[in-house]
Amino acid sequence: xxxxxxxxxxxxxxxxxxxxxxxxxxxxxxxxxxxxxxxxxxxxxxxxxxxxxxxxxxxxxxxxxxxxxxxxxxxxxxxxxxxxxxxxxxxxxxxxxxxxxxxxxxxxxxxxxxxxxxxxxxxxxxxxxxxxxxxxxxxxxxxxxxxxxxxxxxxxxxxxxxxxxxxxxxxxxxxxxxxxxxxxxxxxxxxxxxxxxxxxxxxxxxxxxxxxxxxxxxxxxxxxxxxxxxxxxxxxxxxxxxxxxxxxxxxxxxxxxxxxxxxxxxxxxxxxxxxxxxxxxxxxxxxxxxxxxxxxxxxxxxxxxxxxxxxxxxxxxxxxxxxxxxxxxxxxxxxxxxxxxxxxxxxxxxxxxxxxxxxxxxxxxxxxxxxxxxxxxxxxxxxxxxxxxxxxxxxxxxx
Amino acid sequence: xxxxxxxxxxxxxxxxxxxxxxxxxxxxxxxxxxxxxxxxxxxxxxxxxxxxxxxxxxxxxxxxxxxxxxxxxxxxxxxxxxxxxxxxxxxxxxxxxxxxxxxxxxxxxxxxxxxxxxxxxxxxxxxxxxxxxxxxxxxxxxxxxxxxxxxxxxxxxxxxxxxxxxxxxxxxxxxxxxxxxxxxxxxxxxxxxxxxxxxxxxxxxxxxxxxxxxxxxxxxxxxxxxxxxxxxxxxxxxxxxxxxxxxxxxxxxxx
Numbered sequence: 001x002x003x004x005x006x007x008x009x010x011x012x013x014x015x016x017x018x019x020x021x022x023x024x025x026x027x028x029x030x031x032x033x034x035x036x037x038x039x040x041x042x043x044x045x046x047x048x049x050x051x052x053x054x055x056x057x058x059x060x061x062x063x064x065x066x067x068x069x070x071x072x073x074x075x076x077x078x079x080x081x082x083x084x085x086x087x088x089x090x091x092x093x094x095x096x097x098x099x100x101x102x103x104x105x106x107x108x109x110x111x112x113x114x115x116x117x118x119x120x121x122x123x124x125x126x127x128x129x130x131x132x133x134x135x136x137x138x139x140x141x142x143x144x145x146x147x148x149x150x151x152x153x154x155x156x157x158x159x160x161x162x163x164x165x166x167x168x169x170x171x172x173x174x175x176x177x178x179x180x181x182x183x184x185x186x187x188x189x190x191x192x193x194x195x196x197x198x199x200x201x202x203x204x205x206x207x208x209x210x211x212x213x214x215x216x217x218x219x220x221x222x223x224x225x226x227x228x229x230x231x232x233x234x235x236x237x238x239x240x241x242x243x244x245x246x247x248x249x250x251x252x253x254x255x256x257x258x259x260x261x262x263x264x265x266x267x268x269x270x271x272x273x274x275x276x277x278x279x280x281x282x283x284x285x286x287x288x289x290x291x292x293x294x295x296x297x298x299x300x301x302x303x304x305x306x307x308x309x310x311x312x313x314x315x316x317x318x319x320x321x322x323x324x325x326x327x328x329x330x331x332x333x334x335x336x337x338x339x340x341x342x343x344x345x346x347x348x349x350x351x352x353x354x355x356x357x358x359x360x361x362x363x364x365x366x367x368x369x370x371x372x373x374x375x376x377x378x379x380x381x382x383x384x385x386x387x388x389x390x391x392x393x394x395x396x397x398x399x
Numbered sequence: 400x401x402x403x404x405x406x407x408x409x410x411x412x413x414x415x416x417x418x419x420x421x422x423x424x425x426x427x428x429x430x431x432x433x434x435x436x437x438x439x440x441x442x443x444x445x446x447x448x449x450x451x452x453x454x455x456x457x458x459x460x461x462x463x464x465x466x467x468x469x470x471x472x473x474x475x476x477x478x479x480x481x482x483x484x485x486x487x488x489x490x491x492x493x494x495x496x497x498x499x500x501x502x503x504x505x506x507x508x509x510x511x512x513x514x515x516x517x518x519x520x521x522x523x524x525x526x527x528x529x530x531x532x533x534x535x536x537x538x539x540x541x542x543x544x545x546x547x548x549x550x551x552x553x554x555x556x557x558x559x560x561x562x563x564x565x566x567x568x569x570x571x572x573x574x575x576x577x578x579x580x581x582x583x584x585x586x587x588x589x590x591x592x593x594x595x596x597x598x599x600x601x602x603x604x605x606x607x608x609x610x611x612x613x614x615x616x617x618x619x620x621x622x623x624x625x626x627x628x629x630x631x632x633x634x635x636x637x638x639x640x641x642x643x644x645x646x647x648x649x650x651x652x653x654x
């Protein structure tokens with residue numbers, strides 16, 4: 001905490017040593033010392049005051065409560081969980097649910113956002129207008145309201161299990177979406193092997209094709225062959241191995257469906273709302289990125305005879321991506337943090353389960369809130385680090 | 400209309416017949432008729448807004464004409480993408496603002512189209528590119544990015560980039576207007592050299608009258624979307640026929 005000024009006196013004025021309180025360096029030191037003292041005193045007061053109050057109310061501090069039995073049920077859990085499990089486990093369950101909906105949301109919002117953003121630039125008048133209306137509607141309605149809409153107005157008004165809609169072998173009703181789940185049998189391992197072989201072969205082929213292209217100018221249908229190797233090969237092996245998969249179909253037993261996978265309506269509503277809301281912002285980011293590429297670049301590419309696809313691949317996308325990625329990162333962070341609105345419709349995310357029920361039952365507000373904030377901070381920083389890494393890879397050197 | 404009747408020995412390199420273009424209501428080009436011989440070097444001048452840039456931009460379909468015919472090297476320019484592609488392969492263009500690809504090195508700028516349009520092997524494309532960079536006198540900048548070069552150097556790269564496609568025609572759209580005075584010369588020198596080699600058909604929109612006098616076979620004067628006057632340079636500058644031309648010349652030659 002020292003000042004940046006050079007502390008040695010100027011040699012040309014040996015006699016002009018200022019008085020102690022007029023010397024800027026020493027003054028700076030004094031002020032900084034005072035600030036540190038004040039800050040330290042403030043923190044000390046807050047901490048001791050809090051400890052005192054907690055003691056008076058008989059609340060023990062510390063993280064011991066994490067191993068105490070929770071005693072409440074959670075609607076959806078990615079790991080085995082029962083009421084007999086500890087509060088620590090509710091933390092993990094909530095965390096995984098937050099990660100699940102954020103991850104699904106980011107993937108879907110990216111796809112939808114890119115489609116809408118490009119669509120808004122389309123020469124097709126109708127398509128462009130539809131995309132524009134989409135953006136203006138969904139980014140201008142509060143997210144919480146949109147979550148309520150999907151949850152209460154759409155999903156809660158679905159029929160009861162007995163009158164379920166049937167779609168693609170699954171069932172949709174007021175209790176959620178019930179989908180058949182594949183159960184892998186012995187011998188499915190060979191399909192995984194085929195998939196890995198396909199991916200490696202594609203990578204090798206791409207390298208070979210690039211080299212051949214550099215040498216002879218000949219082009220190979222890399223995309224088609226990659227599709228064949230990655231999708232076709234495992235599929236072929238799958239059928240030759242006698243299709244070693246059985247489907248676990250959901251079936252109506254009593255008042256509800258059993259078997260298969262269930263997507264609870266809270267998850268569907270939250271996922272839909274986060275996706276649709278964030279996609280509107282991503283669409284604008286994508287549109288802005290593409291428009292940021294000067295028109296002269298297109299003209300130069302046309303004048304050189306580059307076809308549209310090539311122009312897009314070599315000229316437009318590399319230049320647009322560099323503009324798109326930093327604000328795209330912000331949207332991913334927003335989506336992750338916005339997922340905490342889950343608590344409004346009772347989706348069991350971290351805030352709802354841990355900073356909600358667990359906090360209420362244990363009263364360990366400081367510890368719980370601290371842990372929850374640390375989680376969001378960590379998730380956001382991790383996303384940032386990943387996106388910055390990707391950005392530095394796709395960022396273009398221009399000088 | 401869209402037949403690919405490409406006879407190797409079309410009479411003219413470029414032929415415009417009664418070509419008209421509108422921007423909405425505004426009539427930019429009015430009944431343009433122009434015939435350009437193989438290897439002919441033409442300078443087009445005129446006041447701003449006279450349609451000279453628009454005219455040459457119609458030749459490689461950066462702008463669409465609405466009436467009349469444009470025939471380049473025996474191929475008629477229609478909405479047929481095949482024809483547009485054919486013409487663009489034969490016609491190179493140099494822009495006022497260079498329009499180099501900022502994310503690619505100088506060498507990559509020059510190799511992109513030969514590799515992906517002409518399907519040349521990379522080594523061959525690079526060798527050709529280096530040859531042309533040599534000719535525009537900046538082979539040592541090949542691995543730099545456009546942002547690291549001066550305006551004059553960038554424009555010379557742009558010329559090399561076009562030449563790498565081996566065009567029959569070069570269109571220059573005010574190639575020196577965006578340059579500092581001391582850089583104009585280095586670009587003009589390259590263009591003069593290109594003209595002196597012969598064989599290249601050149602259409603150049605410019606106000607560099609010195610360049611017109613040295614290089615042009617013919618000077619065309621345009622005003623208000625029409626070709627007002629055309630003549631060989633000596634006659635054009637010393638004995639302009641049209642009143643509008645006289646006024647224009649007196650204004651730009653004053654300095």
